[in-house]
Amino acid sequence: xxxxxxxxxxxxxxxxxxxxxxxxxxxxxxxxxxxxxxxxxxxxxxxxxxxxxxxxxxxxxxxxxxxxxxxxxxxxxxxxxxxxxxxxxxxxxxxxxxxxxxxxxxxxxxxxxxxxxxxxxxxxxxxxxxxx
Amino acid sequence: xxxxxxxxxxxxxxxxxxxxxxxxxxxxxxxxxxxxxxxxxxxxxxxxxxxxxxxxxxxxxxxxxxxxxxxxxxxxxxxxxxxxxxxxxxxxxxxxxxxxxxxxxxxxxxxxxxxxxxxxxxxxxxxxxxxxxxxxxxxxxxxxxxxxxxxxxxxxxxxxxxxxxxxxxxxxxxxxxxxxxxxxxxxxxxxxxxxxxxxxxxxxxxxxxxxxxxxxxxxxxxxxxxxxxxxxxxxxxxxxxxxxxxxxxxxxxxxxxxxxxxxxxxxxxxxxxxxxxxxxxxxxxxxxxxxx
Numbered sequence: 001x002x003x004x005x006x007x008x009x010x011x012x013x014x015x016x017x018x019x020x021x022x023x024x025x026x027x028x029x030x031x032x033x034x035x036x037x038x039x040x041x042x043x044x045x046x047x048x049x050x051x052x053x054x055x056x057x058x059x060x061x062x063x064x065x066x067x068x069x070x071x072x073x074x075x076x077x078x079x080x081x082x083x084x085x086x087x088x089x090x091x092x093x094x095x096x097x098x099x100x101x102x103x104x105x106x107x108x109x110x111x112x113x114x115x116x117x118x119x120x121x122x123x124x125x126x127x128x129x130x131x132x
Numbered sequence: 133x134x135x136x137x138x139x140x141x142x143x144x145x146x147x148x149x150x151x152x153x154x155x156x157x158x159x160x161x162x163x164x165x166x167x168x169x170x171x172x173x174x175x176x177x178x179x180x181x182x183x184x185x186x187x188x189x190x191x192x193x194x195x196x197x198x199x200x201x202x203x204x205x206x207x208x209x210x211x212x213x214x215x216x217x218x219x220x221x222x223x224x225x226x227x228x229x230x231x232x233x234x235x236x237x238x239x240x241x242x243x244x245x246x247x248x249x250x251x252x253x254x255x256x257x258x259x260x261x262x263x264x265x266x267x268x269x270x271x272x273x274x275x276x277x278x279x280x281x282x283x284x285x286x287x288x289x290x291x292x293x294x295x296x297x298x299x300x301x302x303x304x305x306x307x308x309x310x311x312x313x314x315x316x317x318x319x320x321x322x323x324x325x326x327x328x329x330x331x332x333x334x335x336x337x338x339x340x341x342x343x344x345x346x347x348x349x350x351x352x353x354x355x356x357x358x359x360x361x362x363x364x365x366x367x368x369x370x371x372x373x374x375x376x377x378x379x380x381x382x383x384x385x386x387x388x389x390x391x392x393x394x395x396x397x398x399x400x401x402x403x404x405x406x407x408x409x410x411x412x413x414x415x416x417x418x419x420x421x422x423x424x
Binding site for chain 2: 055085086087102114130
């Protein structure tokens with residue numbers, strides 16, 4: 001699991017749903033949750049919060065201007081690659097901290113990912129969990 | 133209402149522990165004492181039953197004073213209307229199921245209750261057999277019936293299900309809930325199993341080092357409201373295996389087995405038998421109707 005520290009920047013609530021915009025070391029990340037400021041006390045602008053997502057849910061992009069629907073983009077540099085038969089594990093060093101990503105080994109080969117290479121870690125808004 | 137205030141110095145594995153608890157239990161509720169071994173759970177039950185005398189405190193059960201140290205009041209164990217069920221059922225081996233139950237009757241008590249319990253707890257087919265010929269789960273059902281013969285005001289269950297397999301445990305949980313409701317009992321359960329607590333109890337008291345550190349409805353006490361994931365299940369790790377570069381962790385949740393992927397650093401901190409929360413967002417699981 002990846003755990004990053006951030007602060008709540010803005011809240012966009014509709015009924016029970018809220019899209020929370022977070023500032024994580026300068027990166028703007030979004031998470032959608034089934035809560036609103038009335039159901040939980042941690043939803044306050046400025047509140048520190050932990051941002052959690054699983055390493056298997058991280059998409060790794062190469063190059064600039066990646067045109068995909070993912071809102072959450074964190075730039076960094078690959079520091080480590082552990083290759084398995086089917087899966088590989090990457091560690092990406094970012095300003096928000098280290099991010100782990102588990103990808104298929106095939107895609108690591110196809111994108112020719114190497115340690116030292118600048119990449120972008122992408123995560124869906126529905127995959128980010130928040131914790132106090 | 134059952135009001136219990138107990139203070140006692142207990143000798144624990146790592147020195148003296150001061151037990152100091154205040155419990156208010158509504159008549160007809162099923163409550164759980166939850167905590168690690170040595171937290172004082174069994175001592176509380178023993179003091180309610182009159183098998184252990186506290187240094188200070190009172191026990192008031194629906195208006196009648198069972199115990200008050202300052203006033204020098206302490207009913208004898210046999211005067212306290214409690215039923216007790218332990219992990220070891222301690223039935224008489226030389227008596228049949230029916231004889232075991234009849235033996236528990238009070239002098240002059242109507243025998244009707246024995247037949248009624250045999251029916252409620254479905255012991256009809258077993259009533260002429262002796263404990264030695266029955267399975268653990270069947271014996272535990274007999275012990276449950278026996279604990280109820282004298283129509284106790286409080287039923288106390290000290291981890292009665294921990295030695296049983298999952299299927300048998302679930303069946304016995306259902307029997308306990310049935311008799312709890314049918315006889316309008318106030319039941320105190322000691323349990324280690326979060327799923328069991330959530331399934332069975334109205335309220336849970338979380339004990340640590342002889343003190344109640346949390347209490348409330350089980351879902352509020354266990355489910356972390358502090359994590360936004362709406363899919364939180366409590367289970368026990370039954371297997372961890374490395375596959376390629378990841379780990380597959382098998383978790384028993386109630387009667388279901390699920391598998392969760394963990395990375396190496398997570399897997400290193402886990403062992404078989406650990407209690408875990410499996411969390412996900414409500415957005416991820418697929419849902420579909422089961423075709424008949």
